[in-house]
Amino acid sequence: MSHHGVSLEAIHQARRRIAGQVVRTPLVRSAALSARFEAEILLKLETCQPTGAFKLRGATNMIAALIERHGSEALAAGVVTASTGNHGRAVAYAAAQQGVPAVICLSRLVPPDKVAAIEALGAEARRVGASQDEAFEEVERLVSERGMTLIPPFDDPLVAAGQGTIGLELMEDCPDLDRVIVGLSGGGLLGGIGVAVKAIRPECRVTGVSLSRGAAMWESLQAGYPVAVEEVESLGDSLGGGIGRDNRCTLALVREVMDDHVQVSERAIARAMVAILEHEKRLVEGAAAVGLAAIEEHGLAVRGRKVALILSGNAVSLEILDRARVLAGR
Template identity: 55%
Template sequence: MPIVHSASLSHRCGIPVGLKLENRQTTGSFKLRGATNAILRLAPADRARGVVAVSTGNHGRALSYAARAQNSRATICMSRLVPQNKVAEIRHLGADVRIVGCSQDEAQQEADYLVSQGLVMLPPFDHPDIIAGQGTIGLEILDEVPDVGTVIVGLSGGGLAAGIAVAVKTRRPGARIIGVTMERGAAMKASLDAGKPVQVEEFSSLADSLGGGIGLENKLTFPMCRVLLDDLVLLSESEIAAGIRHAYRQEREVVEGAGAVGIAALLANKIDALRGPVVIVLSGGNVELQLHRQVINGMNNPPGQEV
């Protein structure tokens, strides 16, 4: 996906700012990279067994697409917090959808059971092939902006941030990687503060793709984020809404809340010691259109969501 220059953000920051348009992927988010890599690296016999994952929506959609392309079958376990437009797209791709509980942790229990019945687990972030697939974004950033100073990326379970950070810092160790997430239910932030993976309560959010835990048995993304992230920024719902509006009005891009958090962090002046050139990863565009219209027209929060 291309990196496009943002005249508005470059003017605001006084340094070049580019937008990495992962919202234009076939399945609407960066997740297609990791899912495709993971499916392709499975043994044929494992692909034939079928794959299972827990998802807040975008990984499930990507895995369903990648599995179908390789004549496999995906089962996606999700909580009731996942927006219905994402559930519908996953079903459209032929996956078996299981809606379980009100958190990713509850959905994970169903996925674990299905693994015991013979399916192959391909988790959304804590897996080497998933991380490597997302890391191709970092390689592309370096190809287009070899002197990149700062990469701003949404942060949830850490697969995207970890993959990009490894790729970028291997060639440009001085580049800064900034993770951005919502204020409430920020599992990686709570885990980093605690020094170990912890559970958090999940809340509805405009950045719904950033919800969910990182897994108490997290082996890869937690230690990678702890070492490789240079800063972590938290955003309110109104700040995320401002990012969505800016993306649409100024950049002509439709992005979901999780895809807008990098822009939102700049607009809120929450990134210290900003070093250019800057690349913001617009991670996804799978937003329910009625909600998007409401945000564009001035609503800061989804129905029932308190700031």
């Protein structure tokens, strides 16, 4: 196992743990996008998860692994996390499945519809501070004072291994895949997928896509250590947030498995959201549309190739959709 703690074997173990609790999502060909880019454009529909996003894989794997190792009484005080929304929903759902109480700490930037979705799953949602880092301070307090167990959004080998199960599914459904394009924020998704894909098909390119502003992983990779950035409002709000001052897993993981990395503008994200709605009849978050945004904005070399885009996150309010349409000029 590598120094970041994520291996192909760990990902296979994760798949065994989450079976029956998490959906094995479809990989579907987009006729419209394939014709437009003269390529095989495949969409990995993580929007089909019960919580609408890939985060359910990592949260379910970690909670199940902790119970497997230490017994359910180890989580009697409950689990806690900080989240921009989708990870919070995932922890709330996975905890409810196991009968474990959950508290989700969120910054004031998180849209109200995402807060409501967390509460509907039976978890307590706490609004704290103006950033993900400030929300995380409340998490640390609950861990130390109430003995709750942290389920990190990304920076943990069990969480990254859970997300990596997507990579196994991609390789089974398209063994000759040429490239996978993945939204990149904390790095658990790209890192996990990258480990699986590179172990099975080393020649498959792994491309990361970050926001053009407030991209902590982008800055941290340039610097070589975790860098804090100011969070900004974005259509791709799920890709906001820092990578943690003492990141111990995902920075190394991303550096090891990622082949190339681009940033996308708000306008490109808006255009991609609208295109996916128009051509695929799928309403997705900005963070789910960044793969298409990257191909369009950067003219990525996809012609004649088999390319998978990860579509994850469907918590889109009508207000956000209207904003995307205006920005896209529609």
